[in-house]
Amino acid sequence: MKSINPATDEVEATYEQMDDQTLDHIINDAVQAQEEWQKRSFDERSQILIKAAKILKSRKNEFAELMAREMGKPLPQGVSESEKCAWVCNYYAENAEGFLEDEYIESDAEKSYVTFNPLGTVLAIMPWNFPFWQLFRFASPALMAGNAAILKHAPNVTGCALAIEDVLHEAGIPRALFRTVVVDVEQTQQLIKHTGIAAVTLTGSTRAGRAVASTAGEELKKTVLELGGSDPYLILKDADLEQAAETCVTSRLINSGQSCIAAKRLIVVEENYDSFLQKVVDQMSRMKFGDPFEDETDIGPMARKDLREKLHQQVRESIKRGANCVLGGEIPDCKGAFYPPTVLTNVAKGMPAYEEELFGPVVAVIKVADENEAISVANDTEYGLGAAVFSANIVRAEQLAAKKLKAGCCFVNDFVKSDPRLPFGGIKKSGLGRELSHFGIMEFVNKKTIYIN
Missing domain, CATH: 3.40.309.10 (Aldehyde Dehydrogenase; Chain A, domain 2)
Structure with a gap:
């Protein structure tokens, strides 16, 4: 797979597509890593995300240059994107524990409440237009909730995908818990069907959303889809x-x-x-x-x-x-x-x-x-x-x-924008579910009822 500089038409890098056996190992390792990760306290997880935010800020110029080379984003916008990713990391590091506190509800039981458990390993299929932000706005709540994540990024921003993986690993995310996979469309469909994948999130076109929703639906797997718009x-x-x-x-x-x-x-x-x-x-x-x-x-x-x-x-x-x-x-x-x-x-x-x-x-x-x-x-x-x-x-x-x-x-009297504090998503053919705010972290947890007499 090639990364081509859209300003110069020059090939920036080439990447070897992963074979099915490698992908199987990556997902199985993620499943095992997630079982250990969910045992960690919110404080332990939050400290890692806070460190990731610091790395994003300290390397923002480097990441802006990478975005410019791979998908043509003007440098100031790339710098802003890295800073926004740091913001969402800090936001969930500070708020995830409160969002996921047990919710007690009066019923006929002596005690009844809802508790929030991670789903497992989530496959994220991400687009090239905001190659860092789209991923971090999913990964920050998903990881803080105790999930593992597998990233399938757009082929033309594979360098960005690998850079994101490096940021999270450097911050302290276990290597197996978050991995980038380099695959084609057919392999992506197989990833969705893999028994180790518990849920899928996609940001992309309505056409891509239909394909992912169809495959995930056949497997009865949770999806969040953020698709196109004609605002x-x-x-x-x-x-x-x-x-x-x-x-x-x-x-x-x-x-x-x-x-x-x-x-x-x-x-x-x-x-x-x-x-x-x-x-x-x-x-x-x-x-x-x-x-x-x-x-x-x-x-x-x-x-x-x-x-x-x-x-x-x-x-x-x-x-x-x-x-x-x-x-x-x-x-x-x-x-x-x-x-x-x-x-x-x-x-x-x-x-x-x-x-x-x-x-x-x-x-x-x-x-x-x-x-x-x-x-x-x-x-x-x-x-x-x-x-x-x-x-x-x-x-x-x-x-x-x-x-x-x-x-x-x-x-x-303003233009539409995403903010970690506010839910983001669409209706009709613009998608399903919500990202960001407390609504976003609730997408990839099991809302489990506990009833005690």
């Missing part, structure tokens, strides 16, 4: 257009637009449309794409050329069906998997820019007559990950976010 951002008549435009552009272009919770459909009431569109175009046009190692770069390359080709096909097909491209939309004549900031208007139902997730620096700006139509368009999607509302009427905006928008995460 609507509603710009209402009393919105601060300057702030809304800046926030939407920032959200759309984080990680070169390769984020499941990016602002993908900007839904604007008619009276604000022209002014807001101009502000978005002005801000998008000022964003510079280029070498992720350069200070002036706002947008790095897309992670792979095949991903860029898919995005470009979606843009061209949307234009063919009647959308207008008012900025970008052309593949630049240079090395690397670069794609320019792109703005599409006149986007309507039946177009990829309306129906599908555009995973790159492309935004659709959609005009609607009023608030009611804005809500209708926002919910007219198979996805339900994130959404945002921009309005000066905070009470009304909160009502829309809480009661009207069909998504797992709804923000007011």
Whole structure:
């Protein structure tokens, strides 16, 4: 398997795929290691995660460079990602014991309560777009709960996967308890079926989620799926257009637009449309794409050329069906998997820019007559990950976010983001279950009822 620098097209490293016998040994060793790990106190586990956080901070520049080489993330964003991973490690180190305290419940018994036990060994199938964060937001609660973890990362960020393994081992996680496996899709399906795997978590596309859920379902294994999104951002008549435009552009272009919770459909009431569109175009046009190692770069390359080709096909097909491209939309004549900031208007139902997730620096700006139509368009999607509302009427905006928008995460006057203290996940075809907060750690424990007379 090859790791190819998406900015230069050069091969960074090659990795040998593991054979089935090696994988069997890794999982069996993890099962044994987990039996010992669950006996350790919360304090022992927390000290290891705190040390992992310190390592992540001390080596954040090194890890940012690795992310830049493997998937094109601009350096400042890679540094921030490492710091956020340290945050989630510390968060669960400090809170896991309280989250998993026995919960006493009155019943006909003399004593009855719920206790929380680890499930065992969890297989994590992770994506390339946030190669450190996606893993640590799963691993921190899973390990603190007493589970073992096997990481199957995206092939193009295998270097990141091995670096994460090194961080955790250096911090004191037993070697067998957390392992990276280098495998293909067919082997991944076999891993899910392995008797040593108790549960599976995947962050990735809806297509991948279906495949994993199907295999895990046949085996009756617990899954958590964080999948795609086509997040609507509603710009209402009393919105601060300057702030809304800046926030939407920032959200759309984080990680070169390769984020499941990016602002993908900007839904604007008619009276604000022209002014807001101009502000978005002005801000998008000022964003510079280029070498992720350069200070002036706002947008790095897309992670792979095949991903860029898919995005470009979606843009061209949307234009063919009647959308207008008012900025970008052309593949630049240079090395690397670069794609320019792109703005599409006149986007309507039946177009990829309306129906599908555009995973790159492309935004659709959609005009609607009023608030009611804005809500209708926002919910007219198979996805339900994130959404945002921009309005000066905070009470009304909160009502829309809480009661009207069909998504797992709804923000007011800000862009959707993940936070260790808040649950994260979607509905509809954006996934199953939740990560982060106390909800996240509850996904991979057995909520066991104890009844005593």
